[in-house]
Amino acid sequence: MPDFSMQARSLVSGRAQGDLLYADVGLSFWGGVDPFSGEVIDRHHPLNGNVISGCVLAIPSGRGSCTGSSVLLELILNGHAPAALVVAHPEEILSLGVLIAQALFERSLPVICIGQAAFERLHDCTFVRVDGSQINAYVTAPIDDQPAPSLTPETSPQHSDLMLTDFDHAVLAGEHGKAAQVAMQIVLRMAELQGARELIDISQAHIDGCIYTGPASLRFAEQLVTWGAKVRVPTTLNAISVDQRRWRAQGIDPAFGEPASALGDAYMAMGAQLSFTCAPYLLDSAPEAGDQVVWAESNAVVFANSVLAARTQKYPDFLDICIALTGRAPLIGCHLTTGRLATLQINVPALGDVDDAFYPLLGYHIGALAGSQIPVICGLQQAQPSRDDLKAFGAAFATTSGAPMFHIVGVTPEAATCEQALGGMAAQRQLDISAQDLLASWHELNSASSPDLGLVSLGNPHFSLSECAALARLCAGRDKHPEVAVVITCGRHVLEQARQAGHVAALEAFGVQFVTDTCWCMLGEPVLPVSAKNLMTNSGKYAHYAPGLVGRRVHFASLAACVDAACSGQASGDLPSWLRQTSRHGGY
Structure with a gap:
């Protein structure tokens, strides 16, 4: 029993x-x-x-x-x-x-x-x-265990509770092609799982499924192409797994580079734009407040909902392209006003003058506390974080949380007050964060135990034009240590903007390398130097993922601290001043 x-x-x-x-x-x-x-x-x-x-x-x-x-x-x-x-x-x-x-x-x-x-x-x-x-x-495995019977997949759901339009029925009947038909079947399966009653039209899509995870991801996309798939709405592509123009010159193994590049080509064959960025909110095509869109890529979803006030769910890979092929999405979650309300209130302490490492650290910590709940964050009303700060916060938040958005009182557009973010209801949970809590997360992100450094990795999510400008100012008149590589990942559009502004020439003179189309969560050796045992980053997201993805220990710190380390060849290990008062230990 x-x-x-x-x-x-x-x-x-x-x-x-x-x-x-x-x-x-x-x-x-x-x-x-x-x-x-x-x-x-x-x-x-x-x-x-x-x-x-x-x-x-x-x-x-x-x-x-x-x-x-x-x-x-x-x-x-x-x-x-x-x-x-x-x-x-x-x-x-x-x-x-x-x-x-x-x-x-x-x-x-x-x-x-x-x-x-x-x-x-x-x-x-x-x-x-x-x-x-x-x-x-x-508690103890039964002694009579037998192999469980195999599953016969359910491939023909009835969709009886969904209100479908004539167009929806036509797509299901195959009148718009095999690819759209299969895509609509998948959209409706997910709509039923989510409890949606109807579908809505969407105005644009951002596809995360162009990341190459292995043969299955390419088989899926090429099957859609074979069936004649074409997107019905303007569609951008996330960062792919290689720099499509330069992966051979970078020494990437063709066994990986060729299918990864082919996957990007497959999505462009469906009509998607050649954007290849994990920060589509930096594009001119970024949605406006209230726009119903379908974005995948976790940091992009969080930024779109929280900062732009556009409306999207946290769409899984593959569902994103299915919706782009049909132009229809389940009316559920953050597409609805009620689905955007906070249920968790988090109070942040005053820490004085913080640097740019504060926001990814805070996002990382709050994401772990929030789980799948949408939080409203109180205590930053006077902080005036920049869009780059909110980008870094959101990416780290999305790393540890399953929630599709956040609110910051007095900062994000749907949280003029805490009461507005909560929809006039009491929070289901209310938590206070202390400086000591943030210090614990700081030590979690800083996994390196020695000051050794072989790489400064920047641009996860992709660097913005303003971040290129800030880095150029920090590097001006300084010399990079010859044994430390400094590599920025960014979108092609930002690279061209930075080139026209003169930032690329200044940064390349310092020794910075630029990589486009892909991002640090997809990069490994040899772009990541083989000799680099530790790396340094200002990204809370990459500080979390790098030990598992590339087997390196991480120094996490502000952009200025990254430049200092790139020049000296070692990470100082110093705590920022706004955390130093909580610890007896200022460094290694």
């Missing part, structure tokens, strides 16, 4: 069983799980070093990157996926990866949502069986 049994919500139906792998912290599959082995590589996660293949994986939810759906698809197709997923909260990104596996490749695994209270009861269990909406958990 099971020690724990219940009926729950089946997000993707199926039957499976296996040893339980449990964690009470959300997991980003992109940057957190190796797509070719199933090993958890997020060095900050309690499951780090475990292999999820064949087990029943129980996590409260996903978090971080929208590319998690692509990583899970790779794992399903290469045989390294978990037997089943058990989540506490509805999980769209990972569920979408399974739905794509069903729709295009007739492979699947069950995904079941059991709620927070029941999820916590799994803590002491070691074995789980999932059968549709039924979950049985055992």
Whole structure:
């Protein structure tokens, strides 16, 4: 007999069983799980070093990157996926990866949502069986365990509760081509999972699925091209996995460079623009307040919702292109005014004059506290953060949180007051952050234990024109240490703007290298110097991901501190003045 049994919500139906792998912290599959082995590589996660293949994986939810759906698809197709997923909260990104596996490749695994209270009861269990909406958990594995029957994928849902237009029905009937038909089927599967009742027209899309995670991501895109896929709305592309014009000169292995470049070409063949940036809010095509859009890429989603007041969900890879091909999205979540309200209030202490490292640090810390809740942050009314500060905050926030947006009272457009952000309701939770809390997150991001330095990595998310200008001022009249590489990733459009402004010439004279089209979460050796054992960055996002992605320890600090280290050849390890008072230790 099971020690724990219940009926729950089946997000993707199926039957499976296996040893339980449990964690009470959300997991980003992109940057957190190796797509070719199933090993958890997020060095900050309690499951780090475990292999999820064949087990029943129980996590409260996903978090971080929208590319998690692509990583899970790779794992399903290469045989390294978990037997089943058990989540506490509805999980769209990972569920979408399974739905794509069903729709295009007739492979699947069950995904079941059991709620927070029941999820916590799994803590002491070691074995789980999932059968549709039924979950049985055992403290000791039963001696009669048998292989679970295989799943017959559900590929023809009825969509009976959705109000569809004549156009929707025509697309479903194949009148607009095979690609649009399959795309609409996937959109409607997700709409049902989300509980949407109708679809809305969207004005633009930003595609994150152009990141190459392995053969499955390319097979998906090329299948759509074969079916004649064409986007119905203006569509931009996220940073791809290589600098498409220069990857050969950079020494990238053709076994990776060729399919990664081909993936970008496949999406352009569908009519997407050659933008290749993870910061589409820096483009002239950025949406305005109230625009209904479909953006993927976690930092871009958070910035669009929070800073631009455009309206988008945190769309998983693959769903983004499906919506771009149909022009229709589920009316749910942040597309609705009620879905944009904060439910968590976070109070930030006054720390005096802060530098630009404060905002990514704060975003990283608040994201971990928020989980999937939208927070409203109080205490920064007089701070006047720049757009670059908000970019850095949002990227770090999206790394540790599953929420699609944040509010900062007196700063972001939908939070003139705390009451407005909360919609006049009381916060479900209210938390106070102390300087000591931020110090703990500072030490978490600073994983390097020695001052050695081989690389300063900048531009995650992509550098802006104003950041190029700020860096040029910091580097003026100084000399870079010959053994430290300084590399900026940015979009082609920003590189051209910076060139015209004279910043590129000044920075190249200092020794800065520019890489376009791709971003640090996709870059490795040899762009990352083989000899570099430690790297330094001002990005909270990259400070989190780098140890798992590239096996380097990290120094995290302000842009000015990065320049100082690039000149001296070593990171000082000094705390910023606004944190120094909370610690007895000022450096190494």
